Amino acid sequence: xxxxxxHIASNTFREAVRDRVLYNLIVFALLMSAAAVVVGQIxxxxxxxxxxxxxxxxxxxxxxxxxxxIGIGLVSKEIERRTLYTVxxxxxxxxxxxxxxxxxxxxTLAVNTFFMAIGVFVALLYVSHHFxxxxxxxxxxxxxxxxxxxxxxxxxxxxxxxSSPLLSAVFAFSLFVIGxxxxxxxGFAGMTHGATxxxxxxxxxxxxxxxxxxxxxxxxxxxxxxxxxVLDNSAYALVYTAMAICGAVLVFEHRNLK
Amino acid sequence: xxxxxRVTVIFSVxxxxxxxxxxxxxxxxDQVRTGATLEEVxxxxxxxxxxxxxxxxxxxxxxxxxxxxxxxxxxxxxxxxRRFDLLAPLxxxxxxxxxxxxxxxxxGANFLAPKPPNGAGMPDRAIALEEFGILNNPDAWQxxxxxxxxxxxxxxxxxxxxxxxxxxAQRPNAHPFLAMLAGKMAExxxxxQMARMxxxxxxxxxxxxxxxxxxxxxxxxxxxxxxxTNLEALNARYQQQTGRxxxxxxxLEAAGLLRGTPLDPLGQSYKLMPDGRVELRTPDDFPFIxxxxxxxYTPPPSPKIxxxx
Amino acid sequence: xxxxxxxxxxxxYSIGFWRKRQKHALRPLNLKVEEGEIFGFxxxxxxxxxxxxxxxxxxxxxxxxxxxxxxxxxDDPRMKAQIGFLPEQPYFYxxxxxxxxxxxYGQLSGVEAKLRSSRVNEVLHRVGLPDVGGVQLRKFSKxxxxxxxxxxxxLHDPRVVFFDEPMSGLDxxxxxxxxxxxxxxxxxxxxxxxxTHILSDAEALxxxxxxxxxxxxxxxxxxxxxxxxxxxxxxxxxQGTVVPASLRALGAECHVTRDTVRAMLSEANQDAxxxxxxxxxxxxxxxxxxxxxxxxxxxxxxxxPNATVRVGAKxxxxx
Numbered sequence: 001x002x003x004x005x006x007h008i009a010s011n012t013f014r015e016a017v018r019d020r021v022l023y024n025l026i027v028f029a030l031l032m033s034a035a036a037v038v039v040g041q042i043x044x045x046x047x048x049x050x051x052x053x054x055x056x057x058x059x060x061x062x063x064x065x066x067x068x069x070i071g072i073g074l075v076s077k078e079i080e081r082r083t084l085y086t087v088x089x090x091x092x093x094x095x096x097x098x099x100x101x102x103x104x105x106x107x108t109l110a111v112n113t114f115f116m117a118i119g120v121f122v123a124l125l126y127v128s129h130h131f132x133x134x135x136x137x138x139x140x141x142x143x144x145x146x147x148x149x150x151x152x153x154x155x156x157x158x159x160x161x162x163s164s165p166l167l168s169a170v171f172a173f174s175l176f177v178i179g180x181x182x183x184x185x186x187g188f189a190g191m192t193h194g195a196t197x198x199x200x201x202x203x204x205x206x207x208x209x210x211x212x213x214x215x216x217x218x219x220x221x222x223x224x225x226x227x228x229x230v231l232d233n234s235a236y237a238l239v240y241t242a243m244a245i246c247g248a249v250l251v252f253e254h255r256n257l258k
Numbered sequence: 259x260x261x262x263x264r265v266t267v268i269f270s271v272x273x274x275x276x277x278x279x280x281x282x283x284x285x286x287x288d289q290v291r292t293g294a295t296l297e298e299v300x301x302x303x304x305x306x307x308x309x310x311x312x313x314x315x316x317x318x319x320x321x322x323x324x325x326x327x328x329x330x331x332x333x334x335x336x337x338x339x340r341r342f343d344l345l346a347p348l349x350x351x352x353x354x355x356x357x358x359x360x361x362x363x364x365x366g367a368n369f370l371a372p373k374p375p376n377g378a379g380m381p382d383r384a385i386a387l388e389e390f391g392i393l394n395n396p397d398a399w400q401x402x403x404x405x406x407x408x409x410x411x412x413x414x415x416x417x418x419x420x421x422x423x424x425x426x427a428q429r430p431n432a433h434p435f436l437a438m439l440a441g442k443m444a445e446x447x448x449x450x451q452m453a454r455m456x457x458x459x460x461x462x463x464x465x466x467x468x469x470x471x472x473x474x475x476x477x478x479x480x481x482x483x484x485x486x487t488n489l490e491a492l493n494a495r496y497q498q499q500t501g502r503x504x505x506x507x508x509x510l511e512a513a514g515l516l517r518g519t520p521l522d523p524l525g526q527s528y529k530l531m532p533d534g535r536v537e538l539r540t541p542d543d544f545p546f547i548x549x550x551x552x553x554x555y556t557p558p559p560s561p562k563i564x565x566x567x
Numbered sequence: 568x569x570x571x572x573x574x575x576x577x578x579x580y581s582i583g584f585w586r587k588r589q590k591h592a593l594r595p596l597n598l599k600v601e602e603g604e605i606f607g608f609x610x611x612x613x614x615x616x617x618x619x620x621x622x623x624x625x626x627x628x629x630x631x632x633x634x635x636x637x638x639x640x641x642d643d644p645r646m647k648a649q650i651g652f653l654p655e656q657p658y659f660y661x662x663x664x665x666x667x668x669x670x671x672y673g674q675l676s677g678v679e680a681k682l683r684s685s686r687v688n689e690v691l692h693r694v695g696l697p698d699v700g701g702v703q704l705r706k707f708s709k710x711x712x713x714x715x716x717x718x719x720x721x722l723h724d725p726r727v728v729f730f731d732e733p734m735s736g737l738d739x740x741x742x743x744x745x746x747x748x749x750x751x752x753x754x755x756x757x758x759x760x761x762x763t764h765i766l767s768d769a770e771a772l773x774x775x776x777x778x779x780x781x782x783x784x785x786x787x788x789x790x791x792x793x794x795x796x797x798x799x800x801x802x803x804x805x806q807g808t809v810v811p812a813s814l815r816a817l818g819a820e821c822h823v824t825r826d827t828v829r830a831m832l833s834e835a836n837q838d839a840x841x842x843x844x845x846x847x848x849x850x851x852x853x854x855x856x857x858x859x860x861x862x863x864x865x866x867x868x869x870x871x872p873n874a875t876v877r878v879g880a881k882x883x884x885x886x
Binding site for chain 3: 003004007008011014015018019081082083084085086087088089090091092093254256257258
């Protein structure tokens with residue numbers, strides 16, 4: 001069982017790589033270099049700020065785009081191209097296929113983020129000339145971004161298991177935006193009454209909590225991130241990802257592949 | 259059970275349990291993060307940059323910051339806080355993102371200017387907020403009213419108030435009260451009648467439930483002050499007539515000084531104290547009162563001025 | 568044990584905007600295929616052949632009925648390890664090379680790591696693609712993709728192989744090779760179940776056939792039985808344009824072409840006819856039993872059940 005999942009995952013990774021996804025790293029590298037050089041000319045205080053803000057935001061956005069663009073095709077493309085037929089006629093369970101696809105894309109994003117992280121730290125080194133204590137919070141911020149990717153990948157996979165690529169992209173992107181304001185949504189739900197309150201609260205708790213995973217601004221200002229938050233966020237991301245994958249498995253298990 | 263059914267059951271159970279777990283963890287994360295999103299407001303050194311970054315969606319972003327401001331004030335107030343540090347930045351960012359959001363300026367006058375625990379105690383910043391609003395909405399009479407309001411209520415600057423009201427009165431479609439307030443300021447500055455007029459104007463012209471509730475609380479307090487003053491005067495008359503203070507309202511009635519039992523604005527009868535003073539039964543329900551409180555009274559930390567109180 | 572047992576398998580789709588209309592893609596099907604035979608599943612396009620195959624592969628779920636392959640349920644992974652499937656007009660991950668694709672499929676089918684490379688090479692040779700293992704599939708022609716498709720279907724040495732239109736897109740040479748391969752599979756003791764609308768292939772290869780039309784099974788039987796000489800006639804062909812009276816006396820229907828005569832007469836008179844030709848010193852070209860062709864049987868079965876069709880006689884089969 002695990003070997004099949006591992007094989008599907010590594011094949012998904014191979015597909016992403018050969019699809020020239022990793023070329024985005026070149027664009028990113030250029031962006032970071034340009035930023036570092038330009039910012040190096042400005043006052044000393046805010047260079048670090050700009051590099052971290054820009055770097056982490058770029059990592060987040062690039063990764064989100066990749067997660068969505070590859071994720072939407074994970075299942076629907078295989079169905080459309082009928083490559084799935086020869087896979088499922090083998091002793092591969094449908095749920096193994098879904099889980100394998102998830103790990104493949106998550107792995108791609110992790111590798112991508114790893115290289116980007118190097119880019120951010122190189123730029124940071126360039127403007128600050130030496131690493132500081134506060135830099136470890138940048139690592140935490142990056143870790144949170146990877147957690148965001150896991151959630152987004154699982155969500156896109158879920159949509160891809162029953163919806164067309166275009167709709168999947170729309171849904172996933174919408175959830176990303178709404179999820180970034182999830183804390184506001186919960187506050188808003190608390191201010192309403194009656195039936196609206198139930199619906200709003202329900203929605204507010206279902207929506208992925210991307211806002212808590214975005215610590216870019218505070219890390220840029222060298223604020224520490226509490227250990228408790230790291231633990232809670234990790235658990236939350238794990239659980240939410242599992243939920244979305246379960247959803248995908250359940251949908252896919254009963255789907256007629258016409 | 260077929261293989262497919264088994265998979266369905268197992269994954270459904272996983273789904274349900276992870277759903278529950280995610281909700282529980284979410285609540286934990288919210289606790290750890292309380293106010294974290296709001297505190298990031300302090301890092302926005304340039305609201306103008308934020309407006310540019312919002313790529314034309316500044317209206318929506320303004321609404322989000324506005325909602326945060328309302329919640330922030332409501333939560334802080336509910337907890338009996340004495341500091342509302344983030345209210346000013348929240349309102350400033352909201353108004354930079356959407357300068358036409360008039361209700362934000364109303365909040366500035368009603369909740370940013372007054373002293374804690376009713377507000378943030380920053381009248382100067384509130385006036386600066388209003389002036390920014392006037393710059394962007396020169397014909398909005400409400401903003402001039404706000405300026406005058408702050409001058410009058412918090413800064414006791416009656417001349418400044420009169421001037422602001424006069425400015426506002428000249429705007430097209432200005433509320434008729436503005437001219438009247440400007441005119442009466444000279445003789446009635448500081449008296450209860452002015453205050454009542456201003457709070458009535460606020461009450462009638464606002465569309466925000468919190469601002470309206472605040473105005474209502476002030477109007478009730480003014481009513482109480484007037485009632486207590488009048489009743490204590492009647493007590494003095496009674497004492498002159500009979501040599502002692504009355505112990506019940508029926509005695510006052512019998513003496514022909516009163517008709518019926520006087521009720522406070524919330525419908526409860528006043529208390530006659532043996533030393534001739536008049537007190538409220540539930541002073542906690544009446545923030546802003548200057549009369550009618552027991553001797554050693556301390557008001558509650560979070561005054562009941564919002565509908566949610 | 569039957570290789571494939573289909574019991575009342577049915578598939579109905581609800582179509583239309585309000586999902587009210589029913590489309591019967593497959594009406595209850597009952598079929599049995601024995602191990603070691605080549606079974607042809609014939610029918611025009613849209614008859615339900617692909618639907619049946621997809622149901623057997625577990626790609627779609629039946630509305631009713633069930634099926635067993637090698638005595639095991641359709642979702643049993645042990646069964647799937649012993650079957651191979653070639654879908655119609657297959658398409659594969661085009662960013663992989665042929666070898667990588669087969670390695671991947673081998674991994675998924677549970678072929679042991681140490682055996683994998685040799686099996687991949689072996690099977691590439693077998694389908695006639697010995698040199699293109701390292702070429703990316705995006706560069707393959709349709710015929711080459713078809714061969715890769717067959718390769719992945721037999722890679723893990725399955726007991727039962729399912730082909731959906733295996734000859735499509737192949738030139739005559741390719742079709743010949745595929746036919747030879749299918750015969751070889753039979754020799755190896757495998758069961759082959761394939762669908763096609765090309766009757767000549769079916770006639771040449773199959774032990775038994777089933778004919779399906781509009782979702783309904785119209786006929787099943789051994790090819791030999793279905794095309795047995797119904798009339799008990801033979802066709803005698805000789806050179807020349809002369810029709811001896813003796814032969815006409817035997818009741819021969821003769822047809823004269825430029826330099827040969829084709830005569831149809833009853834089997835009983837076959838020896839007498841040959842004798843007559845010998846006496847007349849006419850050069851015998853061939854003596855062939857007349858069979859109804861599979862085509863005739865097929866066309867008949869395609870008619871709605873009550874119609875009658877004249878079954879014309881056709882001589883032998885030529886390719």
